[in-house]
Amino acid sequence: MTRDYSISIYHDTRRIKANGKFPVKLRVFIHSTRQQKLYPTSFEFTKDEFKSVWEAVKPRGENKDIQMKLRAIETHALEIADKITSFTLEEFETALFKKRKANKNDVAEFYSMAIELYKKNNQINTAFNYKQSITSLMEFHAKNDLMFSQITPQWLRDYERYMVDVKSKSRTTVGIYLRPLRAIFNTAISTKVISEESYPFGKRKYTIPAPKSTKKALSKEQLKVLFETEPKTPEQQKAKAFWFFSYSCNGMNFKDICLLQYKDIDGDILQFRRAKTTKTNSSQAPVFVYLNDFTKSVIDLYGNTNKTPNQYVFSIVDHTANQEEIHRQLRNFIRFLNQHFGQFAKDVGIAEHVSTYWARHSFATQAIRNGASMEYVSEALSHSNLTTTRNYFAGFEDEKKKEISNKMMEF
16 A cells, blocks of 8 residues: 555654753654644653664663654554545544544643543653643533633633632642643644634733742751651551651652562662653663661561562552553552641641652752752752752751851851
8 A cells, every 4th residue: 555644753853942852753744745744742852862762773771662662652653544544634633632523623622632642651640630621621611612712811810710719729720720721722833723823821911820939848857856756547657657768768759659669679779760751761860769777667567578570669559550540549649648647747746738749858958958969969859950959949947047157257
């Protein structure tokens, strides 16, 4: 069969991203009409990384796994295209995203396509966030269809007031729900479904509320009280153990804790790659953590007795579950920790609403206050830049500032 189209993986180097990388896209080209369309994937690389992953004949290690994922995307698209009797980009998109026959200006349809794509790429948390976003928007809209033309700056301001005044949500939550909508608008504009004039965001239009830069770090005294106080219940004891496990392991993300395998442990060293960056950064260096007596005791107490290399260290998620089920299990575990550790913190007299998020920030803050450099902490947290690390630091306490000030005259 002679195809009038070609489908390939394409490194879009037209515009560099803030992290120094370029997005990888699925390119569809129709030879007879010279039409081309690019569809987003979850991958992004530098030029050298792309050569190592995609252009290498026999990539090794993680590069081999990523190349297989990219080939799966390409193969899936070709299989869909080959089933279309008379190939057009519109028919291809309909089949690729399995979208309903509906008005192409329907915002919910674009959300549906995005959610489907994120699920295919195993970006379950992003798909979940998009689902929450469109559910909230449609609840406010209170109609079956929501068109791009209906979303104006005033519509967005009304939505914000509705969320804050009626739903009692914070403006941070409003921002979380509206950022996916902004991305949907950008996709609709790039695919020429709507014009740039329809874009309701930006200067002199509507500005999405920025998240509050609240420093979620506990003081040395608060950490001491929490660590030395005996919890009232087994649930609080477990929550305390995992919270301080995260804190002691360089502020390790709780998803990474849940996905730890015994092959990641080599004596006193824990080595792993962050789940958050694995999909988009093949060159991300592994994170090294030195296990101390406390973290070893948590593994001994709560770890699996089956210590085969591929076995999860902790029985939090099911080894045989699909990505959506794993995402649900992770959310349930974090909800459990926040409920019981939050109550434990309240019991010892801490007024702040302490959650799992505070463990990572508390590690960064205490490490810097104890003399660690910003560069060291950035590496420990596996941050790509120092700006992100600075946002984790809650600053120096008053006594430290006074000490520094007094020493300034000690010549």
